[in-house]
Amino acid sequence: MNLKLPYGAEAIVRLRKQGLRPAEMILVSLIGPLYGEGNPVVIATPGRQYDLRFLAGLECLVVSDSTQPKQVVRDIVEQLKALPTAYLGVWFADSQQGINFIVGGVTSRPHGLYRYMTTEDRQNFAGLGHQEISRCA
Secondary structure, eight states: OOOOOOOOOOHHHHHHTTTTTOOSEEEEEESSOOTTOSSSSSEOTOOOOOOHHHHGSSSEEEOOOTTOOOOHHHHHHHHHHHHHSEEEEEETTTTEEEEEEEETTTEEEESSSOOOOOOHHHHHHHTTOOOOOOOOO
16 A cells, blocks of 8 residues: 655655664644744554554654644554654644653553643643634734
């Protein structure tokens, strides 16, 4: 089965083919573009299957919101855990809360249990995925 790359992945794939890697955490967005972010952003359409092997060994944060079906978020997390990644977390933009799954290459629990992000983690990711809507008068 030939899986496609998510939108924004080509630049990372080119780096990886040269033996390089992005210095920053990769944001895997399930909520569309993340405007104003300095980190590389990869946009995945919820429910689609992608070839995510280019993220192996990298730090990844899935950016979602609470309106996404839990299974959609769970599926992409499981795909990323299988690589594995150096860091894996999920950030829920609408509630500004998150979950850590893999930190420093170590899974938080052997059977996939997780730990909620600490206050420091939440401060570091504060504002991520919040879309300000500007209104014309």
